[in-house]
Amino acid sequence: MATTIGPELVAVLPRLRRYALALCRSPVQADDLVQSACVRALTNPDGWTPGTRFDAWMFRILRNHWIDGLRKARVEGISEDLDARDDLVGDSGDAAMGKLDLEDVKRAIDQLPADQRDVLVLVCVEDLAYREAAEVLGVPIGTVMSRLARARKRLIELTNAA
C-alpha cells in the first residue's frame, strides 16, 4: 500500500502557508507555492518516512520548490506584490516610541536578510530542532546556528530601538 499522506498534509497546511509567506511575502505566490509543494509531495509520498517529522519534510519540499521558482523568476522577472502584504510589513517609518507591539516585531523580522528570516521561522516559529532545520535548508548545523544567532540578535536590536 502506498503511503497515504493526505490527512497529514491537510493538518500541516496552515503552517506550510505561514512558512511560504515568510519565504516569499506575497499571498498569491505563497498559495501557489503551497499548492505546488503539495502536488510534489503527493507525487512522491514515499519520500516521507513514517515516524519522521512530516512537517519538516514538507518544509523542505516547499523550500526547494521556492528556490526553483526563484531561479525561474530571475529569468522571467516576476515582481512580488509586496503591497498586498501590508498586514505583515506594516507602515514603514512611523516614529512612534513606547510600547513594542507585534507590528514592530513583524517589521523587524521582515527587515532581516532572507536566509536569516528563513531559519528564524523554522526554529522559533515552527519549533524545528537545529538539526531538522539544517536538513530542511540543506546546510550544516553550524550554519543554522550562526544565521539564527545573528537573526535573533538583530531582532532584539531592532525591537529595542522601537
Next chain:
Amino acid sequence: MAQVHFSDETLMAYADGEIEESVGRSVEEAMERDPAVARRVAAFQRSRRLAKTALGSHAEPVPAALKAAVEAEIRARESGSVVAFPTLRRRLPAVIGGLAALAASVVVVSVFFDDYVARENGAVAGGPMVAALADPAVGDILDRAASGTTAKTRSGDLRLVSTFMTGAGSLCRELTLTQPAGETQAIACGTPGTEWTITFATLETSGGGDYEPAGADGSLLDAYLAELGAEAPLTGEAEAKALAGGK
C-alpha cells in the same frame, strides 16, 4: 579568575535547550557569576518568544480556494493510486455484474465517495449513488451500449460518455449516472461480458456538453484519467469491436 567566553551560538543553544549537558552546566555557572551572560541568554529567549508571538500566534486561515485545491489533489492522487497500478489490486475492486464481492465493492468505492460527498456537498448521501452503479443491469449496459447513448436504469439515467484504452492496456468506460440527488461520474474498467470494475466515482455538478474523457469539467476526473494514461476515445466501429472483443 579565568573568564570563559561563550559564543552567541552557545548561549542561544542553551536558551533553546539544544546544548550538551556539560556545556550547559558551565553556562549556568557563568550566568550566576556574570549578569551580562545571563542577559544575553535572556535576550535569546526573548527573541524566540517575540518571533513566535509575532508570526506564530495567529496563523492566518488557509484560503478556502487553496484548501479545496489541495484536497482535490489529495483525492485525485491517493484514490487514483488504487488504479494507477491496476494489476496490483491494492484494494478490493467493485464488481458490476459479477457474482462476488458486491457488498464489499460498495464499501470500497463509497469510502472515497462518501469522503468526497461529505466535504463538498454536505448532506447528499453518496452510498445510494454508488449502490446504483452496482446494479447488474448496469453491467449489461456497459457491455453493449455505444458511447453517446443514454440508458434508463432503476436508479436513473446512465449515459455512456466514452470508451478508451489505458496506458496499461485495460479497456475502460466513462459513464455518468443522473439522479434527482445529483450526478455521478464514474470510470469502469474490465472485460465486456465478464466483469466491470468501478475504479473511480465522484459527484460533479455537471458541466455538460463535452463527451471527451478529458472534458473541461471535473478536474478530478481529468487528473484520474491522466494518471490512468487514458488514450483517445474509441469511436464507432473501433468501440463496437473493443466491446465485442471480450466475448
